[in-house]
Amino acid sequence: MNSFERPNIRNMEGYTPGEQLLAPDIIKLNTNESPFPPTKRVGELLANFNYEALNLYPDPSSSSLREFIAEMHGLTPRNIVITHGGDEGLRLAMTTFVDPGEHCLFEDPTYSLYSVLAGIQNAKSLSIELNDDWSLPEDFADRAIKSESKLTFIVNPHAPSGRFLTAEALSAIADSTPGVLLIDEAYFDFVDTKLKYKTSEIVKNHKNVLVLRTLSKGYGLAGLRLAYLVGDEKLVAPIREKTADSYNTSKLNQELGLVALQDQDYANNVWNEIRIERNCLSEELRMLGFKVNPSQTNFILVESPEPKINAKEIYNRLRESGVLVRYFDTKRLKNAFRVTVGTRSQNAIFLEKLSVIS
Amino acid sequence: MNSFERPNIRNMEGYTPGEQLLAPDIIKLNTNESPFPPTKRVGELLANFNYEALNLYPDPSSSSLREFIAEMHGLTPRNIVITHGGDEGLRLAMTTFVDPGEHCLFEDPTYSLYSVLAGIQNAKSLSIELNDDWSLPEDFADRAIKSESKLTFIVNPHAPSGRFLTAEALSAIADSTPGVLLIDEAYFDFVDTKLKYKTSEIVKNHKNVLVLRTLSKGYGLAGLRLAYLVGDEKLVAPIREKTADSYNTSKLNQELGLVALQDQDYANNVWNEIRIERNCLSEELRMLGFKVNPSQTNFILVESPEPKINAKEIYNRLRESGVLVRYFDTKRLKNAFRVTVGTRSQNAIFLEKLSVIS
Numbered sequence: 139m140n141s142f143e144r145p146n147i148r149n150m151e152g153y154t155p156g157e158q159l160l161a162p163d164i165i166k167l168n169t170n171e172s173p174f175p176p177t178k179r180v181g182e183l184l185a186n187f188n189y190e191a192l193n194l195y196p197d198p199s200s201s202s203l204r205e206f207i208a209e210m211h212g213l214t215p216r217n218i219v220i221t222h223g224g225d226e227g228l229r230l231a232m233t234t235f236v237d238p239g240e241h242c243l244f245e246d247p248t249y250s251l252y253s254v255l256a257g258i259q260n261a262k263s264l265s266i267e268l269n270d271d272w273s274l275p276e277d278f279a280d281r282a283i284k285s286e287s288k289l290t291f292i293v294n295p296h297a298p299s300g301r302f303l304t305a306e307a308l309s310a311i312a313d314s315t316p317g318v319l320l321i322d323e324a325y326f327d328f329v330d331t332k333l334k335y336k337t338s339e340i341v342k343n344h345k346n347v348l349v350l351r352t353l354s355k356g357y358g359l360a361g362l363r364l365a366y367l368v369g370d371e372k373l374v375a376p377i378r379e380k381t382a383d384s385y386n387t388s389k390l391n392q393e394l395g396l397v398a399l400q401d402q403d404y405a406n407n408v409w410n411e412i413r414i415e416r417n418c419l420s421e422e423l424r425m426l427g428f429k430v431n432p433s434q435t436n437f438i439l440v441e442s443p444e445p446k447i448n449a450k451e452i453y454n455r456l457r458e459s460g461v462l463v464r465y466f467d468t469k470r471l472k473n474a475f476r477v478t479v480g481t482r483s484q485n486a487i488f489l490e491k492l493s494v495i496s
Numbered sequence: 497m498n499s500f501e502r503p504n505i506r507n508m509e510g511y512t513p514g515e516q517l518l519a520p521d522i523i524k525l526n527t528n529e530s531p532f533p534p535t536k537r538v539g540e541l542l543a544n545f546n547y548e549a550l551n552l553y554p555d556p557s558s559s560s561l562r563e564f565i566a567e568m569h570g571l572t573p574r575n576i577v578i579t580h581g582g583d584e585g586l587r588l589a590m591t592t593f594v595d596p597g598e599h600c601l602f603e604d605p606t607y608s609l610y611s612v613l614a615g616i617q618n619a620k621s622l623s624i625e626l627n628d629d630w631s632l633p634e635d636f637a638d639r640a641i642k643s644e645s646k647l648t649f650i651v652n653p654h655a656p657s658g659r660f661l662t663a664e665a666l667s668a669i670a671d672s673t674p675g676v677l678l679i680d681e682a683y684f685d686f687v688d689t690k691l692k693y694k695t696s697e698i699v700k701n702h703k704n705v706l707v708l709r710t711l712s713k714g715y716g717l718a719g720l721r722l723a724y725l726v727g728d729e730k731l732v733a734p735i736r737e738k739t740a741d742s743y744n745t746s747k748l749n750q751e752l753g754l755v756a757l758q759d760q761d762y763a764n765n766v767w768n769e770i771r772i773e774r775n776c777l778s779e780e781l782r783m784l785g786f787k788v789n790p791s792q793t794n795f796i797l798v799e800s801p802e803p804k805i806n807a808k809e810i811y812n813r814l815r816e817s818g819v820l821v822r823y824f825d826t827k828r829l830k831n832a833f834r835v836t837v838g839t840r841s842q843n844a845i846f847l848e849k850l851s852v853i854s
Contacts, residue, residue: 142646142676142704143734144595152738155556166552175548184545190533192719194524195712198513222580225741233616237502238596251742258591258739288500318500346500354553361550361747376501380510381616383583384609389719390748 146238150257153250156464165487167478168462170297170325170437172358174408174481177401180359180394187390196389199378203392206399207366211338216371219378220387220395223363224324224352228291229255230367231348234381235318236261236288243287245274247298247470249322252291261288267470272299272431272439274307279314288317295325298466298476300433305335312344318373320348325435327356327409328416333434337368345370355436357398357405364395412436416479422489426496441474447496449475459491504596508615511608514822523845525836526820528655528683528795530716532766532839535759538717538752545748554747557736561750564757565724569696574729577736578745578753581721582682582710586649587613588725589706592739593676594619594646601645601673603632605656605828607680610649619646625828630657630789630797632665637672646675653683656824656834658791663693670702676731678706683793685714685767686774691792695726703728713794715756715763722753770794774837780847784854799832805854807833817849 156169204215211217221227228251236242238260244252246265253263264285266278274292275281282290292311295302312319323337337349352365364387367374387395398405420430420438429441442449453465453475464476477488514527562573569575579585586609594600596618602610604623611621622643624636632650633639640648650669653660670677679698687693695707710723722745725732745753756763778788778796787799800807811823811833822834835846 142593142731144593147592147734147738150738153742155553155742158553158555169553171553172551175551178547180550181545181547184547185543187539187542189536189539189542192538193530193533193716195513195516195527195529195718196721197516223741223743225743229741234505235500235502237618254738260595358551360553360743363554363743363746373500376505380505380508380612383581383587384511384513385581385583385718385721388721388746388749391746 144260146257146260150254153254157462161460163460165461165480165484167480167484167488168464168476169360170355170435170478171360172355172408172412172436173479173484174358174411176358176398177404179397179401183394183397187393192389196385196387196392198384200387200392203387203396206396210399211341211368213338213341213368214371217341217368217374219367219374219382220392221365221367221382222386222391223354224322224350224365225251226382226386227350227365227367228252228320228322230377230381231289231318231320232256232259232261234377240288241285242289242291243282243285244291245293245296247466247468248291248293249297268299272296272301274303279311282311282315286316290315290317290319291322292319293322293324295329295434297325297435298437298464298471298474299431299439300435300437301431302329302333302434304333305340308340309343312340312347315346318346318348319344320350322350324350324352325355325437326351327405328412328436329434330413341368341370345373348373353395353398356409358408359394359398362391362394364391412479415482415485419477419479419485419489426489426493428496437476437478439474439476442496449473452492452495455495456488456491461488461491463488502618504615504618508612511612515820519818521818523819523838523842525838525842525846526822527718528713528793528836529718530713530766530770530794531837531842532716532769534716534756535762537755537759541752541755545751550747554743554745554750556742558745558750561745561754564754568757569699569726571696571699571726572729575699575726575732577725577732577740578750579723579725579740580744580749581712582680582708582723583609584740584744585708585723585725586610586678586680588735588739589647589676589678590614590617590619592735598646599643600647600649601640601643602649603651603654605824605826606649606651607655626657630654630659632661637669640669640673644674648673648675648677649680650677651680651682653687653792655683655793656795656822656829656832657789657797658793658795659789660687660691660792662691663698666698667701670698670705673704676704676706677702678708680708682708682710682713683795684709685763686770686794687792688771699726699728703731706731711753711756714767716766717752717756720749720752722749770837773840773843777835777837777843777847784847784851786854795834795836797832797834800854807831810850810853813853814846814849819846819849821846
């Protein structure tokens with residue numbers, strides 16, 4: 139036994155990432171990546187990058203990138219901190235706002251990293267089970283108050299169900315949560331534009347709200363690791379000035395992220411395409427007899443019509459036939475699998491394989 | 497006042513990075529970057545990079561890079577964890593091995609980030625003042641035992657003095673420190689090869705030693721953020737499996753880092769060049785009447801011949817004339833400045849400006 143680890147680290151389990159590519163011809167619909175490449179401006183910048191300048195440290199404050207993002211949201215650069223993927227943003231919130239022994243709160247089910255991050259910080263994890271339709275229990279805020287939660291995580295739209303919470307619902311929770319409310323908007327880009335939710339409004343109206351956005355999903359840049367937090371100046375300042383590593387964003391990521399964000403036309407086309415495919419795929423799945431949860435994300439939670447065939451077996455047999463979806467081996471999700479919306483042809487192959495199995 | 501931060505974060509100061517480039521024509525000898533670009537293989541890889549594949553997450557375990565590094569050191573991939581620059585490695589050691597309230601120990605003076613990281617973790621910082629010649633006091637290990645330090649940091653070669661400790665000296669400390677000994681080898685590449693120190697030997701012989709190496713200095717890749725920790729399997733496992741972010745190394749960094757490490761011929765030529773320039777520069781500084789500390793790094797600690805002119809004034813006047821060196825406004829270092837070894841022509845301009853001032 140290693141006697142050097144802190145006891146809480148020794149006794150915890152680490153986070154298990156979704157399976158990465160096994161073979162080049164596999165159809166990978168298990169980790170919610172974009173099936174489309176990033177804008178070709180990323181490729182052009184890489185091809186012309188002045189690699190010689192990599193000998194110097196990057197701008198520690200990522201100024202240009204933060205200015206552009208602030209403008210996108212109608213906020214100031216003091217509201218923004220750039221992070222090395224969304225996971226760094228989540229970790230920094232834990233480091234900055236939660237003392238060991240204090241409580242954090244999240245939905246159940248949710249992104250399993252939250253409880254791992256709480257474990258590392260030696261904080262206490264509390265979770266509130268979602269209703270049968272994956273909606274938030276009405277007493278969520280009351281229970282947050284009672285728990286004295288220092289950091290509450292809500293994924294919106296929700297993973298793995300795809301459910302969307304309105305700005306009103308989130309505001310009510312922000313008003314009554316005692317600590318910081320982190321709204322993880324990892325999948326926000328895929329929300330129907332008619333829902334008119336604005337990140338800047340909720341940030342402007344709540345001094346305790348921190349919003350996470352990432353370029354991993356909507357901008358096809360999971361391989362890059364680039365995300366950012368948006369929040370009140372006083373909430374963001376200690377993260378940027380104290381708890382984040384000084385050079386947490388490489389020179390490459392600062393420049394590549396900027397060109398990706400600048401090409402909003404390309405990004406919007408991708409998001410529209412995913413929304414259209416999501417709706418078609420949902421319809422086809424329903425026609426195959428599955429229960430399909432309405433999704434505002436780039437994935438769909440599919441419930442299997444037991445007892446005919448169970449979800450784990452579907453997962454295994456899809457995997458054998460070269461299609462990877464995500465199966466969560468937990469009590470609540472044991473009869474469901476999550477499928478990322480792929481390109482039209484990927485989705486067609488997935489449906490074909492699935493129809494043979496089910 | 498923001499009431500959300502943890503009290504220890506609220507009461508601490510953040511780390512202040514060295515000044516970054518002010519103007520394109522400035523001679524930047526203040527943050528120990530390499531004055532040479534990385535190998536052109538980095539440029540070639542960037543120019544031909546398949547940007548479309550950035551839509552997928554990177555290999556979370558950085559397998560190829562770890563395998564190559566393990567082989568370089570005659571160790572196994574289980575001895576290696578890749579980090580996002582050296583600072584992430586230092587932070588992860590703090591997160592993994594030090595409980596809030598426990599002690600960490602370091603030399604004084606040393607890299608000022610160590611105490612900042614201890615502050616974030618709410619751990620206690622203890623420092624041991626170096627002797628007048630910047631050597632380690634003989635009772636260093638005894639004081640580490642008494643302090644019950646869970647994590648002791650030694651920079652070797654030392655910053656900001658440039659002093660080198662032998663493997664024997666480090667082994668003696670490793671044997672007697674109660675917790676983990678982190679040897680920060682950020683500047684190791686510039687050590688004279690005749691000193692024959694081997695990282696793998698100290699790691700093989702001590703279950704409590706963690707060594708940090710970085711590509712920022714010796715490989716001209718400060719802008720990239722890539723480093724790694726080497727240590728006993730049991731010391732490295734909880735970092736890689738639990739405390740590090742799952743995708744802490746981007747696809748770009750994994751591939752670029754690998755080609756940079758593979759071109760050892762280029763790297764060795766750069767290191768030799770720096771060693772030669774370091775020796776010339778030291779000699780010239782001595783001839784100008786400065787006290788020059790023998791250096792095994794890519795920088796030189798220069799002490800001013802007070803009371804003729806003080807170091808802060810030298811720093812300011814060099815800055816005005818377009819040459820940036822590092823001045824540390826602390827009691828122990830107030831009569832010294834640190835200058836990074838530049839190219840021959842950068843060093844010549846620095847010496848010319850300095851000779852006019854002093």
